[in-house]
Amino acid sequence: MARIELRNIQKFFGAVQVLKDVNLTIEDGEFVVMLGQSGCGKTTTLRAIAGLETVSSGTISIDGKEVQDLRAADRDIAFVFQSFSLYPHMTVRENIAFPLRAVRMSQSELDAAVNEVAGVLGIERFLNRKPSALSGGDMQRVAIGRALVRRPKALLMDEPIGALDAKLREQMRAEIKRLHISRGSTSVYVTHDQIEAMSLADRIVVMHAGLLQQVGAPEEVYNRPANLFVAQFVGSPVMNVSDIAVEGGAGAAVLSFGKGTRLPVAGGHVGHLPGQRPVKLGIRPEAVLLRHAPEPGFVETETTNIEPLGSHEIVDVRLGDATLRARVEPGFVGDGQKVWVGIDPERAHFFDGESGMALRRTA
Amino acid sequence: MAEVKTKGEVIFNRAAIVAVLIALVIMLTPIFWIGATAFKPRNLATTAPPTVFFEPTLSPFAKLFTKRSQLREPVDEATYAAAPWWEQLIYDGGESVVRNKKTGEATSSGYGNRYMNSLIVSIISTFLAVSMGTITAYGFSRFRVPGEQDWLFFILSTRMLPPIVVAIPMFLMYRAVGLYDTHVGLIILYTAFNLSFAVWIMKGFIDEIPREYEEAALVDGYTRLQAFRKIVLPEALTGIAATAVFCFITAWNEYAFALMMTSRNAQTAPPYIPSQVGSGLSDWTVIASGAFLFLLPVAIFTFLLRNHLLRGMSFGAIRK
CATH class of the missing domain: 1.10.3720.10 (MetI-like)
Known part of the structure; x- marks a missing residue:
């Protein structure tokens, strides 16, 4: 197992810079998920660690040893592809044994290693089949088996369950987590699915346009997004973001949503907002509060749309120029009905209107 | 699971089979002709109409691999009996094998x-x-x-x-x-x-x-x-x-x-x-x-x- 350090990584594809000064340390035994949209550089970063992509500048070290100039074969790292890439002309057993055959190993040791990993993954009964005879989930189990059998220093996974259907994804997610806990392998996992990232990661690395946007534990990324991009990328349904004007200060303020809709708020980050500058309010649907009757700090409005989702409902309400989506109990309110809306100041996020950076109390 | 075929599909399938058979006959006839002629005695090779049924012989192959000349008169019986089977086939066609003057071995055709x-x-x-x-x-x-x-x-x-x-x-x-x-x-x-x-x-x-x-x-x-x-x-x-x-x-x-x-x-x-x-x-x-x-x-x-x-x-x- 290993500690992976990326220092000042830059990568150009022709004139296009896809990685802009990436610095990241992945601790021994840690499960790090790189999260971002396609084209953000997360897969390139992963492939650079594996040695499948060269870096234009910067250093990559594994356990303190610089590896950016080593061939992939000499880095002792395993890679799981989204496409599984099992060799179709080999049986499952041969596929799993393939990395072991690169290093001379006795047949009995080899068999023992293959059987052990097959047992852990529950694929013993497929060992003599060809990959084309397996289901998607089993193919990916084999691919993970092939990655783990060599006991590599680190396990890199590039959207390993992205090609599976939703139910299987959930199941495989749990399996990957269990495997990580039991093996304690340093893992780097790339995905664009924030639910996968939240559920698997020790730390999430949010990337956008070749830059690291935020690195932190899932709850930190969710509760204290560093900027507007992270705030909107993590969390489902998406965080409400609206342009507001702030009046007042010192612990309490009035947020103006336009069209004369003004919401007095006290607490949270509110007292520390700069006046005069454009500000964006970010608030997750669960922090938008609805009431059936007037209360201080709530303003009257109407519901404009309701999405029933079984366990809860998402209700759209208009507030000045903005539409806020609130998460409520099923049947809380009907469509087009009058409600009173307020926000939870402790869970309200404010972002600089220009840079998108989070504005918060410096505690 | 049984395959369900419409009447149209059945007709199409049969038509396809017929088309394939016709194509096969057109393509295989020259090959059959070559193959048949290769085993015919010389006098049946150019008959009209073509001879389809005949007793196959290996004499064309014997001739193919050897250099030969026309026999002016039939070979005597002792020489014929002493010759190997392929040489007898050549004698049968009214030809003899050209021999190397020194070794007396048959010359190959090349x-x-x-x-x-x-x-x-x-x-x-x-x-x-x-x-x-x-x-x-x-x-x-x-x-x-x-x-x-x-x-x-x-x-x-x-x-x-x-x-x-x-x-x-x-x-x-x-x-x-x-x-x-x-x-x-x-x-x-x-x-x-x-x-x-x-x-x-x-x-x-x-x-x-x-x-x-x-x-x-x-x-x-x-x-x-x-x-x-x-x-x-x-x-x-x-x-x-x-x-x-x-x-x-x-x-x-x-x-x-x-x-x-x-x-x-x-x-x-x-x-x-x-x-x-x-x-x-x-x-x-x-x-x-x-x-x-x-x-x-x-x-x-x-x-x-x-x-x-x-x-x-x-x-x-x-x-x-």
Whole structure:
């Protein structure tokens, strides 16, 4: 197992810079998920660690040893592809044994290693089949088996369950987590699915346009997004973001949503907002509060749309120029009905209107 | 699950079967004709209407492989009885074997040597074209080659004019560098013909093999060359087989250059067979037997590789 350090990584594809000064340390035994949209550089970063992509500048070290100039074969790292890439002309057993055959190993040791990993993954009964005879989930189990059998220093996974259907994804997610806990392998996992990232990661690395946007534990990324991009990328349904004007200060303020809709708020980050500058309010649907009757700090409005989702409902309400989506109990309110809306100041996020950076109390 | 067919589908199927049968008859009739004539006695070869039922004889093959002359008078019985079976067949046709004056052995016609030349030249040039073509195609498929499209067009352009156009300059060059009438000369020529074809066909097949296969092998501790050998080659086998069959057929059937660039030493079978027409006596049974033997290697080669040719692209283990 290993500690992976990326220092000042830059990568150009022709004139296009896809990685802009990436610095990241992945601790021994840690499960790090790189999260971002396609084209953000997360897969390139992963492939650079594996040695499948060269870096234009910067250093990559594994356990303190610089590896950016080593061939992939000499880095002792395993890679799981989204496409599984099992060799179709080999049986499952041969596929799993393939990395072991690169290093001379006795047949009995080899068999023992293959059987052990097959047992852990529950694929013993497929060992003599060809990959084309397996289901998607089993193919990916084999691919993970092939990655783990060599006991590599680190396990890199590039959207390993992205090609599976939703139910299987959930199941495989749990399996990957269990495997990580039991093996304690340093893992780097790339995905664009924030639910996968939240559920698997020790730390999430949010990337956008070749830059690291935020690195932190899932709850930190969710509760204290560093900027507007992270705030909107993590969390489902998406965080409400609206342009507001702030009046007042010192612990309490009035947020103006336009069209004369003004919401007095006290607490949270509110007292520390700069006046005069454009500000964006970010608030997750669960922090938008609805009431059936007037209360201080709530303003009257109407519901404009309701999405029933079984366990809860998402209700759209208009507030000045903005539409806020609130998460409520099923049947809380009907469509087009009058409600009173307020926000939870402790869970309200404010972002600089220009840079998108989070504005918060410096505690 | 039982297949449900509409009436229209049934009619279509039957029509298709009939069409296939007609095509088969059209294509197989000449081959049957050659095969039948190769086993006919000489007097039945040119009858009209054609003789379909006859007692097969090996005398055309005996004649094919030996040098013969007309008998002025029938051979005496003691000599006939002492002769081996194939020589008796020649005597039966009113001919005798030309013997070496010193050793007294029968002189061969040269067909055997020509046939061997054909095998040597075709097999080696096919091997070279397919192996070089595969490696080149791999390079074009997997690496960034500066001016890749131009190079590929240039390679293809070598096939854009009929080869016979360059025959005279080639002949002069070959004579100047001493490649005229050599096996090496023909092998180089046929390899050059087939190489552009092999590169293009193999590039298509290798492009179909996902890069992730090799990348997985690279990460798993193999070198690029090992990954090529253990992963790409087995996956490309279907393509290699198909390309090899076509290259072999081209080299095996080539006539014009073989006629022009060779004479005694390295001449292949195709220019030999028609040389038996005319020259006093046209023995069509001998020509048919030569052609019949000439058909066999391609038929056998194709038959051996038929599974690879039919299997097509079966990449089931990757999700795209």
